[in-house]
């Protein structure tokens with residue numbers, strides 16, 4: 186057990202993305218220096234200066250500016266009034282009955298102060314603590330133009346003018362602080378967010394070798410050249426060999442793209458920088474582009490090395506594809522990436538590896554020669570690949586003798602490398618929970634069911650009635666599949682709620698299928714409808730539990746008619762789906778290019794297929810109603826039946842129908 190704990194820790198550690206401390210922060214390797222360096226954008230700093238400046242201008246104007254003039258005493262004010270040189274007075278009143286009087290005089294009259302001196306000015310201001318409002322009339326009577334306004338309003342206006350700036354400053358500080366914390370927290374300077382967040386993997390991480398990646402032999406073969414180049418670049422430069430600067434790994438999630446990139450670094454014994462495309466795309470303009478610049482600069486300084494950009498589709502989506510044109514930031518980042526890629530040569534000894542599972546959305550510019558011109562597709566592993574991956578991941582895990590990894594590989598079609606690693610992990614967890622010291626084949630079965638069908642939810646309350654309906658529904662699927670030619674074998678059927686469904690029938694393809702023939706597809710539609718047909722037959726009622734089944738059946742039928750040319754009436758024509766589809770820069774879109782009449786025909790053909798399958802399911806179930814009942818009752822009692830148990834129930838009823 187202790188050993189398994191250790192193994193799991195090993196798994197965890199091995200694939201921990203970063204050996205996260207501030208030493209692994211990219212910036213330490215000389216990226217952009219401090220915050221004033223060329224790594225960070227300057228715009229925000231300018232904004233701050235602008236803000237501070239504006240505040241000062243306002244304050245200055247308000248209190249010392251030409252409007253208000255020098256502040257004088259009340260006595261001096263009365264004297265000035267007596268000289269008849271005042272032409273205008275603005276009275277700003279405040280709630281405490283005080284007022285600020287701002288006076289304007291005939292141009293450049295001297296203003297006599299109490300101390301005897303004279304100031305040459307054309308305006309002045311006076312504060313009056315308790316201002317009698319009848320003064321206003323008196324001033325007006327003496328021929329002075331008087332304006333009265335609410336002083337607090339003036340102050341408010343001023344604050345309102347300032348408010349957006351204050352809010353902006355708040356957001357700015359708040360968000361950037363937080364961004365930097367996520368950044369690793371090591372940076373004290375808040376202006377340094379232009380740094381790329383790429384992490385330098387330690388030696389421990391790049392101990393991954395090609396032998397740790399299984400089932401992708403062709404890809405490894407292609408990448409060996411890259412490794413050689415990184416190890417002895419002089420050799421390639423001398424003969425002028427063409428080495429790609431960029432390699433794009435294409436494939437579904439969890440197929441080992443990251444692992445493969447690490448293995449190249451591990452084989453060539455060079456540093457491995459990794460960054461996710463999503464890290465480039467920030468909400469602030471200029472940050473992404475600065476990060477790209479920083480990343481390339483650091484990579485060049487650490488050459489030879491590997492730069493790995495995961496999820497490149499986050500930045501590399503085709504330009505102009507965004508809705509409403511709000512993607513300037515991403516486009517800027519992408520442009521910067523293209524510029525940098527063009528700028529570095531094979532002499533820089535940096536290999537750029539990018540991964541994506543959405544090649545269809547990538548901008549064609551990324552795939553042009555001199556950029557990611559080598560593309561390697563990594564598929565989900567076939568049965569031999571799965572066995573090899575299982576072997577790798579169980580290297581340090583003790584297994585009992587009854588475990589046959591070949592059989593496990595056979596029973597996991599469609600699993601990715603990550604799924605298989607997870608399977609070993611889950612099995613080890615189950616084994617240790619049960620106090621075993623080795624993983625046995627039951628652990629594998631249980632773990633696989635959990636991964637395939639979601640964890641059991643035994644605590645969920647299910648009424649007897651619901652349980653009965655579910656049992657018949659699932660038995661309907663099972664029986665129809667059993668009696669339809671071309672169906673997949675059944676692995677297991679359960680009425681234990683898992684995930685969001687109440688019951689499940691798990692089918693198990695014998696081999697990996699890459700194409701499907703008509704018979705197989707018709708069988709799939711037929712047994713998908715089996716659940717609903719059984720409910721109808723036994724309870725004379727239909728529940729919404731079959732919604733998923735119907736959706737699946739319709740989807741297959743529609744594709745058969747519209748895309749796969751499997752309808753005699755409509756012929757082998759791809760009628761398209763009306764979706765836009767770009768794959769590897771090529772446009773495969775099939776615009777819906779058919780008449781209303783054809784649309785009608787398609788609908789009729791789809792319905793014909795579905796109805797024919799449904800009639801078949803109805804025939805099978807009504808002819809075998811006794812088997813259906815026996816199976817459902819067994820299922821209610823046991824809650825789960827394996828493929829073999831199903832077979833023996835069917836056999837016993839078929840050979841001795843009277844007994845039931």
Ligand SMILES: Nc1ncnc2c1ncn2[C@@H]1O[C@H](COP(=O)(O)OP(=O)(O)OP(=O)(O)O)[C@@H](O)[C@H]1O
Nearest residue numbers: 200397398399438439440441442443444602603606
């Ligand atoms: N071919 C393989 N051989 C051995 N292990 C594998 C393989 N593929 C995947 N794994 C296991 O799955 C884990 C996840 O794989 P990885 O992160 O490399 O997948 P990915 O293709 O980069 O996925 P994503 O597209 O989600 O980033 C690996 O760390 C490894 O444990």
Ligand SMILES: [Zn+2]
Nearest residue numbers: 662716731734
């Ligand atoms: Zn169903």
